[in-house]
Amino acid sequence: MIKKILIANRGEIAVRIIRSCNEMGIKTVAVYSEVDRTSQHVFYADEACCIGGDSASESYLNIDKIIAVAKQCSVDAIHPGYGFLSENAEFARRCEQEGIVFVGPNTESIETMGDKISSRKTMIAAGIPVVPGTSEKLAPEDLLRVCDNIGLPIIIKATAGGGGKGMRLVRERADVLEAYQTARSEARSSFGNDTVYIEKYIEAPHHVEFQILGDKHGNVVHLFDRECSVQRRHQKIIEESPSPYITPEVRQKMGEVAVRAAKAVNYVGAGTVEFLVDKDYNFYFLEMNTRLQVEHPITEEVLGIDIVKEQIHIANGKKLRFEQKDIVQHGHAIECRICAEDTDNGFIPSVGVVRYVHVPQGIGVRIDSYIYEGYEIPVFYDPMIGKLIVWATNREYALERMQRVLKEYKISGIKTNIGYLCRLIGIPDFVKGNYTTHFLEKNAARIAKKIPENETANNEDIAIMAAYIDYLMNMEENVPKTLQDNRPISRWREFGKRKGILRI
Ligand code: ADP
Numbered sequence: 001m002i003k004k005i006l007i008a009n010r011g012e013i014a015v016r017i018i019r020s021c022n023e024m025g026i027k028t029v030a031v032y033s034e035v036d037r038t039s040q041h042v043f044y045a046d047e048a049c050c051i052g053g054d055s056a057s058e059s060y061l062n063i064d065k066i067i068a069v070a071k072q073c074s075v076d077a078i079h080p081g082y083g084f085l086s087e088n089a090e091f092a093r094r095c096e097q098e099g100i101v102f103v104g105p106n107t108e109s110i111e112t113m114g115d116k117i118s119s120r121k122t123m124i125a126a127g128i129p130v131v132p133g134t135s136e137k138l139a140p141e142d143l144l145r146v147c148d149n150i151g152l153p154i155i156i157k158a159t160a161g162g163g164g165k166g167m168r169l170v171r172e173r174a175d176v177l178e179a180y181q182t183a184r185s186e187a188r189s190s191f192g193n194d195t196v197y198i199e200k201y202i203e204a205p206h207h208v209e210f211q212i213l214g215d216k217h218g219n220v221v222h223l224f225d226r227e228c229s230v231q232r233r234h235q236k237i238i239e240e241s242p243s244p245y246i247t248p249e250v251r252q253k254m255g256e257v258a259v260r261a262a263k264a265v266n267y268v269g270a271g272t273v274e275f276l277v278d279k280d281y282n283f284y285f286l287e288m289n290t291r292l293q294v295e296h297p298i299t300e301e302v303l304g305i306d307i308v309k310e311q312i313h314i315a316n317g318k319k320l321r322f323e324q325k326d327i328v329q330h331g332h333a334i335e336c337r338i339c340a341e342d343t344d345n346g347f348i349p350s351v352g353v354v355r356y357v358h359v360p361q362g363i364g365v366r367i368d369s370y371i372y373e374g375y376e377i378p379v380f381y382d383p384m385i386g387k388l389i390v391w392a393t394n395r396e397y398a399l400e401r402m403q404r405v406l407k408e409y410k411i412s413g414i415k416t417n418i419g420y421l422c423r424l425i426g427i428p429d430f431v432k433g434n435y436t437t438h439f440l441e442k443n444a445a446r447i448a449k450k451i452p453e454n455e456t457a458n459n460e461d462i463a464i465m466a467a468y469i470d471y472l473m474n475m476e477e478n479v480p481k482t483l484q485d486n487r488p489i490s491r492w493r494e495f496g497k498r499k500g501i502l503r504i
Contacts, residue, residue: 002026002077002101002316006070007045008091009081010060012370012386013292014041017079020308029073031066033059035378040370047073054380060084063091070100077101077315079308083382086291087114087162103315105214105290109265113288117159117197123285126264128257131276131284133199143176146198153201156180158187158194164234165190169201202284204436205276207231208243210258211299213310214267215320222255223299223307224329228274229437230424232347237417237440238424239295240334241302244395244433250281259324261285270296270311294337294387297368301333301391331391332398336406336421338369338386340377343420344448349383352376355413360405364391364398377414385416399431423447 004027007014018028018041030045035054042048049069053059060066061084070078078095080086080103089110095102104110113119120135134146137159147154147170156179158166166187168179180196188194211223227243228236246254258273265288272293274286296307305327313321340350353376359367369386371377377385390405392398406422424447429435440447 002312004029004073004075005077005079005103005312006031006066006073006075007041007079007081008060008066008085009079009083010036010039010041010381012368012384013081013083013294015044015370016368017081017308018044020306020312023306024309024312026312029069029075031060031069033380035380038375040372040375049073054378056084056380063088063094066091067094067098067100070095071098075100077103077312079103079311080291082291082294087289089114101315103269103311105265105267105269105271109267109271110290112265113271113290115159116157116161116287117195119287120197120285122264123261126260128261128264128285129283131199131202131286134197136197137195138180138197140177140180143180144173147173147176150198150200153203155199155201156183156196157199158183158191158196160187160191160193160195162191164231166196167234202276202278204438205229205278206243206245206436207236207274207286208246208254208277208283209272209274209293210255211293211296211307212258212262212267212271212273213307213314213320214262214269214271215314216268216317217319218263218266219320220259220262220267221320221322221324221327222258222273223303223305223327224255225251226293226295226298228295229435230430230439231437232440234437236295236337238334238336238421239298240332240395240398241298242329242332246277246281250277250283254283257283257285261288269314270307294384295335297366297387297389298333298335301366301389302329302331303327304330331393332395333389333391334398334402335387335389336402336425337384337417338388338409338411338421339383339417340385340414341383341417342415343417347417349379350377350415351379352414354411356410358408358410360388360408362401362405364401365389365405366391371411385411395433399425420447 005021006029007017021028028045030041030048031051032042033053051059051065078100085091087110089107092102092107092110112122117135120130123130153171156168166183168183170176170179183196184194187196207228209226209228212220214220225243226239226241228239230238261273270292272289275283276286277283300307341347342350354371354373357373366389371385390398390401392401402425406418409418427443
């Protein structure tokens with residue numbers, strides 16, 4: 001039985017995993033880079049070890065250092081979270097060799113599914129519908145012939161791809177060669193592997209994915225669907241569950257196919273089977289992520305299942321706790337990814353000290369984050385600083401709730417995408433649930449619209465800042481003793497109290 005786990009990750013996901021471990025009575029070990037000394041996951045864990053360096057390659061991607069800490073702290077298992085080493089077969093193998101449980105699938109599944117060409121081949125062999133395209137390494141002399149066979153538009157993709165990188169859309173025959181070269185060089189620099197292949201470009205599809213769980217006894221269930229079509233540069237921004245697009249019949253069929261896909265690679269642990277769904281509800285396997293996804297909380301909210309606990313339960317060699325018939329979707333959940341970025345200025349990451357945070361609360365609200373007042377966001381890692389998740393009995397109520405909590409969420413000192421998300425979820429097609437992966441591109445100008453200076457939202461932000469500054473200036477240690485008893489109550493402090501941002 002696992003009694004102590006090292007979390008080979010940082011930020012919100014490390015904190016989130018530690019929370020589940022705490023509930024299960026499992027001890028935790030955090031690892032951190034030099035610059036992450038003050039990161040919240042370090043304070044949350046029972047033990048914490050600095051693994052040096054600042055960049056990911058010196059720290060969270062350094063297999064030797066992480067294994068050394070795991071041995072030094074005598075952990076039974078390592079949870080890799082998402083990103084970093086979570087889909088690294090070599091890391092999973094090293095854990096196995098060292099007698100440490102890797103909380104994830106076996107190395108063969110990671111290898112097969114981590115390469116888009118080999119996963120396509122495996123899925124085709126298992127009778128799973130894949131996006132039409134090639135399943136071989138593409139040579140330049142074959143390009144035009146393959147293109148003509150598949151028919152334009154096409155998308156050239158890196159077999160080692162991830163995070164939307166190494167992908168090129170081609171609409172004109174004349175552009176094929178150039179797109180091929182660009183995709184290859186991007187793939188080489190991002191993944192150290194320049195193998196690319198071609199898929200038919202599905203026009204305006206939906207990205208719908210299924211969460212699955214498999215145990216070491218051959219049982220696999222799916223935990224239903226997530227709609228992830230709100231994407232910027234092929235990266236998800238908002239996810240919801242259930243998908244507002246697919247019908248109950250399509251949902252059932254997709255769930256069955258997702259389970260078959262997982263069984264085809266003897267999948268163990270939590271994973272996600274991603275599909276593209278076209279306008280006629282044809283669905284095609286896109287890829288399988290062999291780890292916990294960023295957006296897993298919406299599934300947890302709709303099903304009442306803690307996926308991290310289930311991962312640990314499976315890693316302990318236990319049988320799944322439920323059968324498919326026991327798993328029922330209840331209500332609706334939406335997640336917004338909160339990022340430290342300047343949405344008015346090319347979405348460049350915003351770093352610096354977090355001066356003030358007001359976290360929304362209330363029924364059906366969940367925040368998975370790790371920032372706090374005074375925390376300095378480093379330049380080295382992903383700009384996502386948290387996730388705002390709401391749950392309600394239906395989609396309409398969930399949207400109302402998301403609108404309310406986004407307005408309530410205040411972070412200052414750094415720039416965030418909260419205002420952008422507020423505008424996005426008010427766009428009529430989003431409200432109606434009538435959107436595809438082209439939604440952001442189609443509505444970019446409307447979402448980017450800045451709120452005029454004199455509108456209340458801006459004035460309110462300024463007033464909240466004033467209330468907070470007033471509060472800081474009036475803290476006991478800042479006020480001369482003689483003045484302390486006769487301080488007038490500032491109207492800014494009153495304002496802060498009324499808004500619920502100051503409690504004193
Ligand atoms: P990555 O592994 O880089 O995330 P994916 O293969 O999962 O790449 O695709 C990411 C997104 O790119 C999809 O959700 C979809 O919006 C778009 N995409 C990928 N392949 C296609 C395709 N064949 N047709 C249309 N859109 C696609």
